[in-house]
Amino acid sequence: MKKILFICMGNICRSPSAEAVFQQLVNEQGLAADFVIDSAGTHSYHVGAKPDPRSMQAAKKRGIQMQHLRARQVQSEDYQRFDFLITMDDANRSNLASMFPQHSQEKVYAMLSFSERNDLDEVPDPYYGSGDGFELVLDLLQDASKGLLNFLRQSEVE
Numbered sequence: 001m002k003k004i005l006f007i008c009m010g011n012i013c014r015s016p017s018a019e020a021v022f023q024q025l026v027n028e029q030g031l032a033a034d035f036v037i038d039s040a041g042t043h044s045y046h047v048g049a050k051p052d053p054r055s056m057q058a059a060k061k062r063g064i065q066m067q068h069l070r071a072r073q074v075q076s077e078d079y080q081r082f083d084f085l086i087t088m089d090d091a092n093r094s095n096l097a098s099m100f101p102q103h104s105q106e107k108v109y110a111m112l113s114f115s116e117r118n119d120l121d122e123v124p125d126p127y128y129g130s131g132d133g134f135e136l137v138l139d140l141l142q143d144a145s146k147g148l149l150n151f152l153r154q155s156e157v158e
Contacts, residue, residue, distance in 0.1 A: 003083045004038070004082065004083070005084070006019050007074055007086065008087070009091070011040050012051050013134070014125065014137055016066055016069045017058075018086065018088070020059055020066040024064050025142075029149070042092050042095035046071040047072055048072075050069065062138060086108075086109050090121070111140075111148075123144075
């Protein structure tokens with residue numbers, strides 16, 4: 001079983017979207033029993049809150065459900081619990097390293113390092129932008145989620 005934690009800043013836009021997109025993908029592939037999928041934020045701004053309504057609306061248009069998700073902050077024990085900690089951007093990767101310097105960063109990956117169709121390095125934060133930003137985030141996450149699943153399948157073979 002692979003345990004994946006998606007991480008952004010507040011856990012109401014990008015990381016819950018990544019969680020929901022990846023969950024939908026593994027469900028469609030009949031692999032749900034093979035994964036534990038969660039998301040968290042490096043900051044405690046929104047702990048307990050539902051995802052941003054704009055994220056939920058954009059996801060719903062694509063048949064992705066996320067209304068059941070609630071924000072939480074990443075905890076030190078997540079390093080032991082999860083096999084992969086997938087960050088949405090460099091700032092949150094740095095936040096993890098400074099929050100938990102005692103933990104190795106070898107489990108930490110950039111989400112878009114799994115992208116198969118774009119040249120961006122980071123998933124942009126749509127929180128302060130217009131509604132199109134949420135669509136772009138989903139485009140990026142759907143692409144990178146396919147690449148992540150392919151990576152995980154290949155790592156099982158090796």
